[in-house]
Amino acid sequence: xxxxxxxxxxxxxxxxxxxxxxxxxxxxxxxxxxxxxxxxxxxxxxxxxxxxxxxxxxxxxxxxxxxxxxxxxxxxxxxxxxxxxxxxxxxxxxxxxxxxxxxxxxxxxxxxxxxxxxxxxxxxxxxxxxxxxxxxxxxxxxxxxxxxxxxxxxxxxxxxxxxxxxxxxxxxxxxxxxxxxxxxxxxxxxxxxxxxxxxxxxxxxxxxxxxxxxxxxxxxxxxxxxxxxxxxxx
Amino acid sequence: xxxxxxxxxxxxxxxxxxxxxxxxxxxxxxxxxxxxxxxxxxxxxxxxxxxxxxxxxxxxxxxxxxxxxxxxxxxxxxxxxxxxxxxxxxxxxxxxxxxxxxxxxxxxxxxxxxxxxxxxxxxxxxxxxxxxxxxxxxxxxxxxxxxxxxxxxxxxxxxxxxxxxxxxxxxxxxxxxxxxxxxxxxxxxxxxxxxxxxxxxxxxxxxxxxxxxxxxxxxxxxxxxxxxxxxxxxxxxxxxxxxxxx
Numbered sequence: 001x002x003x004x005x006x007x008x009x010x011x012x013x014x015x016x017x018x019x020x021x022x023x024x025x026x027x028x029x030x031x032x033x034x035x036x037x038x039x040x041x042x043x044x045x046x047x048x049x050x051x052x053x054x055x056x057x058x059x060x061x062x063x064x065x066x067x068x069x070x071x072x073x074x075x076x077x078x079x080x081x082x083x084x085x086x087x088x089x090x091x092x093x094x095x096x097x098x099x100x101x102x103x104x105x106x107x108x109x110x111x112x113x114x115x116x117x118x119x120x121x122x123x124x125x126x127x128x129x130x131x132x133x134x135x136x137x138x139x140x141x142x143x144x145x146x147x148x149x150x151x152x153x154x155x156x157x158x159x160x161x162x163x164x165x166x167x168x169x170x171x172x173x174x175x176x177x178x179x180x181x182x183x184x185x186x187x188x189x190x191x192x193x194x195x196x197x198x199x200x201x202x203x204x205x206x207x208x209x210x211x212x213x214x215x216x217x218x219x220x221x222x223x224x225x226x227x228x229x230x231x232x233x234x
Numbered sequence: 235x236x237x238x239x240x241x242x243x244x245x246x247x248x249x250x251x252x253x254x255x256x257x258x259x260x261x262x263x264x265x266x267x268x269x270x271x272x273x274x275x276x277x278x279x280x281x282x283x284x285x286x287x288x289x290x291x292x293x294x295x296x297x298x299x300x301x302x303x304x305x306x307x308x309x310x311x312x313x314x315x316x317x318x319x320x321x322x323x324x325x326x327x328x329x330x331x332x333x334x335x336x337x338x339x340x341x342x343x344x345x346x347x348x349x350x351x352x353x354x355x356x357x358x359x360x361x362x363x364x365x366x367x368x369x370x371x372x373x374x375x376x377x378x379x380x381x382x383x384x385x386x387x388x389x390x391x392x393x394x395x396x397x398x399x400x401x402x403x404x405x406x407x408x409x410x411x412x413x414x415x416x417x418x419x420x421x422x423x424x425x426x427x428x429x430x431x432x433x434x435x436x437x438x439x440x441x442x443x444x445x446x447x448x449x450x451x452x453x454x455x456x457x458x459x460x461x462x463x464x465x466x467x468x469x470x471x472x473x474x475x476x477x478x479x480x
Contacts, residue, residue: 025455026454026455029452029453029454029455030452030454032452033451033452033454036451036452037451040449040451059454063454066454183451184446184448186436186442187436188435188436188437188438189433189435189436189437190435190436191435191436192434192435192436193434193435193436193441193445194434196436196442196445196446197445197446200445200446200447200448210448211449211451212448212449212450212451212452213442213446213448213449213450213451214451214452214453214454215436215438215439215442215450215452215453215454216453216454217454217455217456218438218439218453218454218455219455220453220455
């Protein structure tokens with residue numbers, strides 16, 4: 001109960017674990033997520049992956065960034081798109097600049113090639129938020145967004161989109177409908193069961209293809225470690 | 235809640251909240267220790283034993299009526315000891331700054347079943363005073379009984395004595411702390427289950443599968459501080475190198 005009150009200090013350096021602690025269990029966990037995503041969609045190639053959660057602060061952006069990195073490590077060309085235009089964070093995570101970005105693309109001020117930013121991770125490129133728009137939902141539901149996704153798909157192997165919380169704004173619902181797969185981030189000990197249920201309902205309404213759930217902040221028990229370690233290695 | 239709680243789940247809750255439970259117990263022990271040692275005035279106890287003997291009569295045989303009389307006599311004496319008639323005298327003799335009613339609260343008169351021995355215990359913050367009061371009560375009783383009952387049948391078996399290093403009868407810090415530890419543990423366990431019951435958040439993979447029906451494609455444990463520091467250093471280096479390159 002008291003733990004919940006504790007504010008998440010979301011500093012940029014806190015978020016990326018997948019390159020810099022290569023032996024850490026967290027990296028194994030993200031690799032496992034990558035493999036599971038591959039296994040879950042053997043027939044239909046999932047190229048656009050949407051990350052959302054029921055409410056804010058459950059680790060969407062962290063998960064999206066790290067999953068993007070492990071895909072890039074597997075030799076894929078990955079594009080990470082910050083579609084959370086209400087509270088963008090990706091530019092902090094990768095120590096990049098916020099503009100130009102997605103909002104410029106959606107208002108046709110810039111082309112895709114002009115806003116792509118490279119990262120220190122080979123194969124991973126970024127589209128940050130851009131100038132924060134006043135009408136993100138409208139921009140995201142426009143035809144331009146659909147065309148943009150098609151364009152991205154032609155250039156990259158996998159596009160990972162970081163969306164706002166699904167219960168707060170309509171953005172994630174709009175996007176989940178346009179994406180091949182949606183991943184719901186749930187924070188252990190933080191996400192309310194009712195909210196998780198509501199999120200599920202909204203995703204079903206928007207006919208999203210929910211690949212599964214990432215359970216964040218899950219404190220492993222000692223014996224759990226080996227179980228994870230082994231299954232991640234397979 | 236709708237699901238049945240298994241013994242395994244109970245243990246898991248206890249294990250997860252063990253720090254909380256133990257700290258509750260420790261806190262209770264520390265609190266009771268502080269209160270017992272610093273705030274409660276120590277109470278010393280002194281006691282005397284007296285024998286009430288019925289006046290010897292010529293008849294040697296003891297019959298049921300005699301025993302009955304004895305019991306009544308003992309009961310009468312216990313009341314007399316605590317009566318203002320005695321206590322007022324005690325206060326006068328010792329020049330105490332108290333009232334019979336207040337003094338009465340410090341006195342405990344115990345009779346052993348089927349015996350003629352009465353034990354008088356006196357509690358007082360001062361050891362010497364408890365001894366004085368206990369002894370004076372007996373002395374006054376001996377005198378007064380002759381007037382009241384017209385007999386002289388009170389014998390002192392063991393008078394109260396002054397001790398070199400008296401230990402207070404109350405409070406008993408160790409006992410208090412033990413009680414506090416046990417009750418602290420119980421409260422802690424109760425609170426742990428209550429918190430767990432009130433906590434409506436998603437916890438485990440099983441919760442998600444039961445609640446949402448979506449597969450869990452991965453679990454991520456909190457990133458440890460060691461990792462974070464490593465990353466900080468590395469990101470800093472990469473950042474600097476990047477800038478030099480430009």
